[in-house]
Amino acid sequence: MPKRTDLKTILLIGSGPIVIGQACEFDYSGSQAVKALKEEGYRVVLINSNPATIMTDPEISDATYIEPITPEYIEEIIKKEKPEAILPTMGGQTALNAAMQLHEKGVLKKYNIELLGAKVDSIKKAESREEFNEAMVKIGLEVAKGMFVHNMDEARIAMEKIGFPIIVRPSFTLGGTGGGIAYNVEEYETIVNKGLTASPTSQVLVEESLIGWKEFELEVMRDKNDNFVVICSIENFDPMGVHTGDSITVAPAQTLTDKQYQRLRDAAKKVISEIGVETGGSNIQFAVNPENGRIIVIEMNPRVSRSSALASKATGFPIAKIAAKLAIGYTLDEIPNDITKTTPSCFEPVIDYVVLKIPRWDFDKFRSSNPDNDVLGVQMKSVGEVMSFGRNFKEAFQKAIRSLETGRAGLGADGKDKYSYEELTSLKKSERNLLKEKILTKLQTPRNDNIFYLRYALLLGASIDELYQSTKIDKWFLNQVKDIVDLEVEMRGMRI
Amino acid sequence: MKDGKLILENGEIFEGKIFGCIAEASGEVVFNTSLCGYQEILTDPSYYGQIVIMTYPLIGNYGTNNEDCESEKVQAKGLIVGSYEDEWSNFEGRQSLNDYLKKNNVTAIAGIDTRALTKMVRTQGSMRGIITGENISEKKLLQKVLNVPEISGANLVPFVTANENYIVSSENPKYKIAVYDFGIKKNILREFLKFDIELKVFKADCDYKEILDYKPDGIFFSNGPGDPAAVTYGIENAKNLIPSGVPVFGICLGHQLISLALGAQTYKLKFGHRGGNHPVKNHDINKIEITSQNHGFSVNEKTFDNPDIVITHTNLYDGTNEGIRHKKYPVMSVQYHPEASPGPNDSKYLFTEFMKIVSKN
Numbered sequence: 001m002p003k004r005t006d007l008k009t010i011l012l013i014g015s016g017p018i019v020i021g022q023a024c025e026f027d028y029s030g031s032q033a034v035k036a037l038k039e040e041g042y043r044v045v046l047i048n049s050n051p052a053t054i055m056t057d058p059e060i061s062d063a064t065y066i067e068p069i070t071p072e073y074i075e076e077i078i079k080k081e082k083p084e085a086i087l088p089t090m091g092g093q094t095a096l097n098a099a100m101q102l103h104e105k106g107v108l109k110k111y112n113i114e115l116l117g118a119k120v121d122s123i124k125k126a127e128s129r130e131e132f133n134e135a136m137v138k139i140g141l142e143v144a145k146g147m148f149v150h151n152m153d154e155a156r157i158a159m160e161k162i163g164f165p166i167i168v169r170p171s172f173t174l175g176g177t178g179g180g181i182a183y184n185v186e187e188y189e190t191i192v193n194k195g196l197t198a199s200p201t202s203q204v205l206v207e208e209s210l211i212g213w214k215e216f217e218l219e220v221m222r223d224k225n226d227n228f229v230v231i232c233s234i235e236n237f238d239p240m241g242v243h244t245g246d247s248i249t250v251a252p253a254q255t256l257t258d259k260q261y262q263r264l265r266d267a268a269k270k271v272i273s274e275i276g277v278e279t280g281g282s283n284i285q286f287a288v289n290p291e292n293g294r295i296i297v298i299e300m301n302p303r304v305s306r307s308s309a310l311a312s313k314a315t316g317f318p319i320a321k322i323a324a325k326l327a328i329g330y331t332l333d334e335i336p337n338d339i340t341k342t343t344p345s346c347f348e349p350v351i352d353y354v355v356l357k358i359p360r361w362d363f364d365k366f367r368s369s370n371p372d373n374d375v376l377g378v379q380m381k382s383v384g385e386v387m388s389f390g391r392n393f394k395e396a397f398q399k400a401i402r403s404l405e406t407g408r409a410g411l412g413a414d415g416k417d418k419y420s421y422e423e424l425t426s427l428k429k430s431e432r433n434l435l436k437e438k439i440l441t442k443l444q445t446p447r448n449d450n451i452f453y454l455r456y457a458l459l460l461g462a463s464i465d466e467l468y469q470s471t472k473i474d475k476w477f478l479n480q481v482k483d484i485v486d487l488e489v490e491m492r493g494m495r496i
Numbered sequence: 497m498k499d500g501k502l503i504l505e506n507g508e509i510f511e512g513k514i515f516g517c518i519a520e521a522s523g524e525v526v527f528n529t530s531l532c533g534y535q536e537i538l539t540d541p542s543y544y545g546q547i548v549i550m551t552y553p554l555i556g557n558y559g560t561n562n563e564d565c566e567s568e569k570v571q572a573k574g575l576i577v578g579s580y581e582d583e584w585s586n587f588e589g590r591q592s593l594n595d596y597l598k599k600n601n602v603t604a605i606a607g608i609d610t611r612a613l614t615k616m617v618r619t620q621g622s623m624r625g626i627i628t629g630e631n632i633s634e635k636k637l638l639q640k641v642l643n644v645p646e647i648s649g650a651n652l653v654p655f656v657t658a659n660e661n662y663i664v665s666s667e668n669p670k671y672k673i674a675v676y677d678f679g680i681k682k683n684i685l686r687e688f689l690k691f692d693i694e695l696k697v698f699k700a701d702c703d704y705k706e707i708l709d710y711k712p713d714g715i716f717f718s719n720g721p722g723d724p725a726a727v728t729y730g731i732e733n734a735k736n737l738i739p740s741g742v743p744v745f746g747i748c749l750g751h752q753l754i755s756l757a758l759g760a761q762t763y764k765l766k767f768g769h770r771g772g773n774h775p776v777k778n779h780d781i782n783k784i785e786i787t788s789q790n791h792g793f794s795v796n797e798k799t800f801d802n803p804d805i806v807i808t809h810t811n812l813y814d815g816t817n818e819g820i821r822h823k824k825y826p827v828m829s830v831q832y833h834p835e836a837s838p839g840p841n842d843s844k845y846l847f848t849e850f851m852k853i854v855s856k857n
Contacts, residue, residue, distance in 0.1 A: 343775075346812060
């Protein structure tokens with residue numbers, strides 16, 4: 001199919017200011033998309049409130065508006081520039097939300113403007129928890145079991161359905177006061193009771209806990225002919241419970257058999273079709289039970305995301321550029337592969353290396369009186385990330401740590417360790433065990449510096465099983481870390 | 497791990513560490529680009545006579561299990577990996593790849609620059625090679641490599657076909673399918689058994705009359721190793737079975753034998769197609785499937801001198817033929833692997849399509 005000729009001017013919404021969780025990756029995707037659209041002869045109008053971006057450079061778009069990303073400002077731009085369409089899938093959640101507001105205020109209808117990339121219904125389906133869960137059940141996929149309860153009788157019924165551990169979240173309390181994780185009936189009843197009292201509406205959400213499960217992401221694309229490709233699979237080093245943006249992530253997935261991986265691929269294909277993203281990229285996240293492989297769909301972003309920037313760089317497949325071309329009517333087989341130039345973009349990249357992302361935190365700059373400020377959880381705290389390539393995991397891991405610009409040369413042994421090698425290995429047995437237990441306890445709580453404590457624990461003689469019990473980091477990754485430590489110990493024994 | 501080396505027929509030597517069975521492996525060196533699925537690849541009878549390079553550098557990560565076997569044993573002659581990962585982790589895992597290879601008496605080598613090696617195979621074509629842990633002089637090794645039989649012209653089917661005919665069936669079989677076993681992957685049988693059918697698996701050299709005596713509702717030509725043109729009985733039987741009017745379906749080697757029976761020629765690809773990411777266009781519905789592939793030979797579709805042949809599928813990487821259909825007879829076949837394992841499940845619809853033809857016939 002040729003590109004669409006009924007469109008002349010396309011408005012692209014940027015992602016606004018750099019905030020935690022939404023940074024330069026959307027400048028990268030937006031700039032790529034503008035270039036791709038201009039290449040096809042469209043007039044591109046851009047709105048972004050952040051002038052410190054590449055995309056707002058004067059030569060990038062045909063018209064650039066540095067204005068607040070609100071429906072009012074966008075409507076003014078629409079009046080003046082008269083675009084036939086808006087591409088809202090390149091500017092992160094900000095752009096998607098702005099597009100939805102334009103729809104809700106009737107602006108899209110008033111000016112007869114089409115949304116490219118993702119339609120209103122698809123965005124709604126992906127974003128509303130209820131609609132999304134319904135859609136997943138409809139296509140035979142599982143989501144985390146959960147329900148709202150208002151009294152102990154309801155809570156007991158919910159408990160039977162969900163099974164332990166259960167996360168209890170009281171509704172409308174500040175910072176989740178009165179909530180917690182229950183591992184048995186006694187704990188459950190105590191926490192629910194507290195939660196019901198704490199909640200002004202006497203309502204708590206009880207939910208199946210996926211903490212400690214393995215987490216995977218698939219970066220996928222789909223075109224209007226229903227062609228579907230996976231650009232990249234990503235496995236999280238950190239288990240469920242740590243925000244993906246705060247997790248060390250690895251591409252491609254390392255610990256799945258082909259059949260297990262294909263189950264995720266099949267699920268991703270169903271998800272993108274059901275949600276109805278017809279032209280573009282999406283990011284779909286899964287939790288996998290390490291005991292039995294049970295798959296839970298966590299969420300889907302019907303837009304380019306932080307992970308698509310990573311996937312693009314990891315594979316050489318320019319997701320944002322291709323997504324922009326799909327949005328204007330091309331199909332994947334009509335767009336040439338950016339690297340080979342001769343084959344089509346309708347393929348799944350394979351790589352012969354490992355790509356690793358490690359987040360960069362700046363807790364020194366965001367000082368807090370809360371000693372648990374650096375605990376990693378469901379809210380993203382990292383301010384940036386590094387990405388590294390290696391011919392194996394260990395190489396990529398060491399390179400990434402070194403690239404963080406935190407002054408570390410790698411996993412340790414660089415003179416900057418909290419516990420020196422000599423200190424750790426000269427301890428008496430009892431002291432040694434004490435420190436080991438202390439570190440294993442520390443490792444139970446995900447924190448930004450935990451990777452270094454993995455090394456300390458290993459040097460103190462912790463086993464992979466002990467580390468797994470504390471961290472729920474897959475044993476494959478723990479063994480990779482152990483290989484690095486083993487090599488360190490071996491080298492220390494050498495004499496030149 | 498013991499020091500070892502890989503020598504190619506062009507004289508290049510790669511040094512590494514031997515794992516699996518400490519012995520010697522010889523065969524045609526080919527590469528597979530799948531990121532996972534090494535157990536399925538190793539047990540796929542189509543790899544008989546070959547040493548497989550995995551281009552993804554970390555192999556062994558999830559160990560091996562009891563489910564992901566495509567035949568009863570490891571069929572590949574050898575395995576070449578960048579980095580062998582002995583410490584595996586997976587809930588389905590049973591033993592390490594090293595132990596699995598040992599049990600199967602198959603030799604592997606790790607620590608090889610698989611990128612350099614793959615580039616060499618891509619530019620110079622598939623080559624014969626030997627993996628050895630023995631300390632033999634280069635000259636002698638090269639001599640040995642040159643004595644390894646070539647795949648071109650070789651009928652390798654007798655090494656992998658069933659010893660005896662056998663029947664497998666789903667619970668309430670409605671149809672009977674005769675299956676020619678040229679080295680069939682188990683997942684093809686598993687896919688068939690999702691339908692209400694009885695499968696009778698025949699040895700590769702069974703005469704077509706024996707097939708027809710079974711009164712099948714459909715006939716299947718399986719995948720398998722080696723040069724299709726050398727499997728002369730397969731081609732002859734296909735020639736006789738196609739006009740019978742019984743629906744015929746072929747995969748991989750089966751597709752090549754059917755094509756040869758219909759008058760086309762096959763040729764050896766420079767370095768073959770092996771991986772799980774090949775885009776194939778289905779011309780009937782103008783859609784792309786991401787396919788699992790494993791073939792060193794290809795059908796030259798220009799040599800079909802037959803107006804009744806419809807080209808149904810084409811590889812978008814190099815334009816090679818991926819599937820045909822016959823206008824007069826109910827015959828369909830594909831070069832790639834709709835049964836996946838390893839690889840994407842995009843093409844499983846072909847089994848449904850074939851069973852539709854069978855039920856309508």
